[in-house]
Amino acid sequence: MSMNSQGRPTVAATAATSDLPDTFTGNRALQIEEALLFEVGRDDVTGVDLDEPAEFTPRLGKLARQQPIDLPGLSEPETMRHYVRLSQKNYSIDSGLYPLGSCTMKHNPRLNEKMARLPGIGDVHPLQPLSTVGGAVELMAELGRWLLEMTGMTSVALSPKAGAHGELCGMMAIKAAIAAKGETRNIVLVPESAHGTNPATAALIGFKVVTVPARADGTVDPEAVKALLSPDVAAIMLTNPNTCGLFERDVVEIAAAIHAAGAYFYCDGANFNAIVGKAKVGELGVDAMHINLHKTFSTPHGGGGPGAGPVVLSERLAAFAPLPFIRMEGNDPVLVESEAALKPGETPFGRMTAFHGQMGMFVRALSYMLSHGSDGLQQASEDAVLNANYVRAGLRDLMSQPSGDRTCMHEVLFDDTFLEGSGVSTLDFAKAMIDEGYHPMTMYFPLVVHGAMLIEPTESESKASLDLFIATLRDLVMKAKAGDLERFEQAPRYAPRRRLDETRAARSPKLKWEKPEPWAEAAAAE
Numbered sequence: 001m002s003m004n005s006q007g008r009p010t011v012a013a014t015a016a017t018s019d020l021p022d023t024f025t026g027n028r029a030l031q032i033e034e035a036l037l038f039e040v041g042r043d044d045v046t047g048v049d050l051d052e053p054a055e056f057t058p059r060l061g062k063l064a065r066q067q068p069i070d071l072p073g074l075s076e077p078e079t080m081r082h083y084v085r086l087s088q089k090n091y092s093i094d095s096g097l098y099p100l101g102s103c104t105m106k107h108n109p110r111l112n113e114k115m116a117r118l119p120g121i122g123d124v125h126p127l128q129p130l131s132t133v134g135g136a137v138e139l140m141a142e143l144g145r146w147l148l149e150m151t152g153m154t155s156v157a158l159s160p161k162a163g164a165h166g167e168l169c170g171m172m173a174i175k176a177a178i179a180a181k182g183e184t185r186n187i188v189l190v191p192e193s194a195h196g197t198n199p200a201t202a203a204l205i206g207f208k209v210v211t212v213p214a215r216a217d218g219t220v221d222p223e224a225v226k227a228l229l230s231p232d233v234a235a236i237m238l239t240n241p242n243t244c245g246l247f248e249r250d251v252v253e254i255a256a257a258i259h260a261a262g263a264y265f266y267c268d269g270a271n272f273n274a275i276v277g278k279a280k281v282g283e284l285g286v287d288a289m290h291i292n293l294h295k296t297f298s299t300p301h302g303g304g305g306p307g308a309g310p311v312v313l314s315e316r317l318a319a320f321a322p323l324p325f326i327r328m329e330g331n332d333p334v335l336v337e338s339e340a341a342l343k344p345g346e347t348p349f350g351r352m353t354a355f356h357g358q359m360g361m362f363v364r365a366l367s368y369m370l371s372h373g374s375d376g377l378q379q380a381s382e383d384a385v386l387n388a389n390y391v392r393a394g395l396r397d398l399m400s401q402p403s404g405d406r407t408c409m410h411e412v413l414f415d416d417t418f419l420e421g422s423g424v425s426t427l428d429f430a431k432a433m434i435d436e437g438y439h440p441m442t443m444y445f446p447l448v449v450h451g452a453m454l455i456e457p458t459e460s461e462s463k464a465s466l467d468l469f470i471a472t473l474r475d476l477v478m479k480a481k482a483g484d485l486e487r488f489e490q491a492p493r494y495a496p497r498r499r500l501d502e503t504r505a506a507r508s509p510k511l512k513w514e515k516p517e518p519w520a521e522a523a524a525a526e
Ligand SMILES: *Cc1c(COP(=O)(O)O)cnc(C)c1O
Pocket: 102, 103, 162, 163, 164, 165, 195, 197, 239, 243, 268, 270, 271, 292, 307, 309
């Protein structure tokens, strides 16, 4: 396979198996082939014309640069086109249906964006004197109030920057609570169906992870939890609704058993979208739960940031909420930023971040809540569940469901039994969806199901959009079952890149551009 100077496959290489003729430019219709700025720019030119400076005596002494700066010389339009073209390669919720299960890729209402850009909010700085940011503190307090109302919990930590960061925050609160009692519990129970961040979080702060086996439908059996309980168990990390799209019906019994054993119940709240306004997790016995504002409350998923994963804590853990936090004094929110400002009974375990969290995301999430109201949020959950079941009903005669034909929550899980003997793998099937203009659903997760395909349409899709999606999948399934493999083996045929070595990309990513050997040497070496 031919590679470019950075070891990336070139279009010619990735298109080699295509039945489409190569283009002269390597471009595909209006999808323009994109090299790195460093590959197209030349360091002997610059994008700006500046006169040679007049004669002067440099005063930098030995600080003066010894080597060339090695930045690509490009003009403003060349640079701008590069970034605009890169942005066009991102599939996003603004381009089409994004059915990634567990990730809740819902529409980001533009009203939220407008609110986040209001003068005074868009420019607020975490080091501004408190006397100038009363409104921002009040906004954070109001967001916290909504989160506590929706979850039935006691206190909230707003600073964590993502769901996984929220897990860390909640588990550190649990660790602090255990230490405060003088106990040395070191085991965390994690069901088989859990998201990988759950065991990773527990292990990161020194807990030993013990796996709870799943029932055939992917739910957790309270008896299996009870069998694992001991004085060493610190907590369970349970996702509800779980990653199979099912509500854990025995959650109250599990919580009671956990508490009776002196342990804590961490709930992974990534799937909160299904139950907002319907169930308060505090009433289910949860002690800590993170809320992915970018999932449930429609703030943008930003390629690793800026995210926000506030954590709500029960009365048992409230005192351990990290700094900074907001204390309500009557109707006045007071921002508590340092240990010096603590009152008796406030025992934060430390702090998660330098500042207060992602203000822009707080504004967007609160805007979403206020524009929906409590009835609107409730309806959003109901519609999310309705849409997932609409997809399920539209596909259940053709695609296999591991949990039988059971009503799901906000996401529907299929397995690959329906592809058996067809010669089409789960991966082939997902790649064929790309040719049809759909981001594939979550694949091969949860791990408890063979060839899992987890579809979460969210409440933001219209019936017409779901109908087209269902019709497309039905067409693909029938082609697969008929042994018509052309659309699968070669897929994606229309994408700018075909099948890449995703494992190698994840395991040994090239994160740094390396200057290639001069062309002459490279040519001689070939
Ligand atoms: C998304 C997700 C997480 C992690 O959240 P991030 O915000 O991506 O860090 C954890 N658990 C589950 C079940 C999730 O879906």
